Structures are given as C-alpha cells and as structure tokens.
Amino acid sequence: MTTEKVEVLIIGSGPAGYTAAVYAARANLKPVLYQGIQPGGQLTTTTDVENYPGYPEGVTGPEMMMDFQKQAERFGTDVRFGMITKVDFSVYPLKAVVDDEHEIEAQSVIISTGASAKWLGLPGEERLNGKGVSACAVCDGFFFRGKDLVVVGGGDTAAEEASYLSKLASKVYLLVRRDEMRASAIMQQRVERAENIEILWNTETEKILGENEVEGVRVVNNQTGEKQDIPAQGFFVAIGHKPNTDIFRDYLDMDENGYLITKADSTETNVPGVFASGDAQDHVYRQAITAAGTGCMAALEAERFLAAQEADLVEGTPTIAMK
Incomplete structure (x- = not known):
C-alpha cells in the first residue's frame, strides 16, 4: 500500500468541506480533499437554494456545490474523488486509508462527512x-x-x-x-x-x-x-438524520446518535489535530450557511495547530502525544 504525506486532509465535501478547503488553501496548507460517497453532500439532492447569501436569484444545489468546488480548486485545493474507508487517530501523524488501497499520513484532519436523512x-x-x-x-x-x-x-x-x-x-x-x-x-x-x-x-x-x-x-x-x-x-x-461518522467511532467522542462532540466554541475533537465541521457535528441547525461557518473555523484552527506544531519542532520541545 502506497503512503502519501499531507498537511491537511479534508474528509468529505459539501459546504463545510469546501469552505475549509478555501481557507486552508489560501493559508498555503496544500489541502487534499476527498469528496466521499456523495460529492457535494446533501445539497446535490436539493433543487432550489434561496436562503444562502450571495445568490439573489437562487441557485440549484448541484450548481452551488460546483461553485464551491471551483473556488476551492482555484486556490490550489487538490479535490479528489474517493472515500476514506479507515482511519487511525491513535498515532501521529494521523492516518487514513482511501478506498482500502492508498494510505495518507496527515498532520491535521478536518472532518466534513455530513449526515444523511433517514x-x-x-x-x-x-x-x-x-x-x-x-x-x-x-x-x-x-x-x-x-x-x-x-x-x-x-x-x-x-x-x-x-x-x-x-x-x-x-x-x-x-x-x-x-x-x-x-x-x-x-x-x-x-x-x-x-x-x-x-x-x-x-x-x-x-x-x-x-x-x-x-x-x-x-x-x-x-x-x-x-x-x-x-x-x-x-x-x-422528519424521522431524524444519521451522521456519517461510523469510521471514527473507535477514536472520537460522539453522542448517542453518532454526532461528533467538539469543544465549546470550537471544532476541536478529543484527538489533537482532528477537527469536525458541518452536519457531522451539528444536530441543531443543519444548514448550508452554518456548515460553511464551521468549515471556516476548522481550517483556521487547523492552521493554528500546525503553526504550534512547527514552533514546537523549532524550539525542540515535545510535539503532541497521542493517547
């Protein structure tokens, strides 16, 4: 199995993933984004979107997600078709496997796998x-x-x-x-x-x-x-949603329904370097605009995390210790 090293791995697309990609790419973090089983997320099944700022005449869900993807790619995001099938967050760098055949070692991971309506x-x-x-x-x-x-x-x-x-x-x-x-x-x-x-x-x-x-x-x-x-x-x-978080169950804290638990006013999970955004951690609002907001937060926090890691290496102090 081949192994690739990346600074920021974004798992999942949609408003959260693509927004995180825009911010991470503009920070020169060279993000790699895997779109997952449903590229663009739930919005690709929505015909008309009229409540997202910047589209005064409205837009279809698929068109909107194509716009998000183009913007992320414009700044250098490596957007790839594929699905993360396994992760290992007990070690650092963090590990993920793509389609059971390609391994990635990531210095930070942003989860934006969303949720699926029941x-x-x-x-x-x-x-x-x-x-x-x-x-x-x-x-x-x-x-x-x-x-x-x-x-x-x-x-x-x-x-x-x-x-x-x-x-x-x-x-x-x-x-x-x-x-x-x-x-x-x-x-x-x-x-x-x-x-x-x-x-x-x-x-x-x-x-x-x-x-x-x-x-x-x-x-x-x-x-x-x-x-x-x-x-x-x-x-x-209206019988509920199921967050797409099963592959993280052995490593990340989540509630009884599978939504990832993040620290207050943050996208930080219980594992250093792993950040959760969008509907994978939001069971309250579940809107495109709020997902995009947490995608932005995740990218900014990943950038700060990586900067702190780099400073530790320069100063010769220990880097993070995984549990």
Missing part, C-alpha cells in the same frame, strides 16, 4: 425527492406557501418541522405512528395549539401519490387497518 423507504420517495418530497422544512418550506402538506414523525424534529410549516402552509397533517408523540412537552404544545395542524395518530404512510410531483399520500391506521388518501402537495420526512 427515509421511510416508500415507493416514489426517492423519485419525487425535490419534487414535493423533502427532509428539511427550513430548506424547502418557502416553496410550499399556501399548500397542503404532510409531515411524518413523532419526535422533536417532526414537531418542529410541522410548527415551522404551519406558518407557511394552508394545512399540515402530522402523521404519528403511535398513539403518543416522543417530542418534548413544549414542542407537543406548539403543535396542538396550531390551528392548521391536524395530528393523525396510529397512522403510517403506505404510498406517495403522484407521478411527476407529489399530489397526496395514502395512509393506513395501524390499529383499524382503515386507509385514506390525503391530498397534499408536499411530503416532509
């Missing part, structure tokens, strides 16, 4: 994604003003999405598969107080209706077996 696995769910099917109310709710919408889920995410959409939509149906919600009491109260939210208990989605766009959903009561078709123009899946 889906129901319904027929038509993938086909109509971006055509009425969404996993982000804040991202796409604006396009459904005055429409009838369906939200699926029973936790805080679903309650928050339904509450947000109720301010834009004509009607919101919240489908809860049990006879109670898992959401916190305050979130349940917000849903119950909204006049245009109707909760359908013990209800599951059987089918999304519509060929080229969402026209409604067929639901079934899991107690009585009764089915009904609900006319709707939007279908929002």
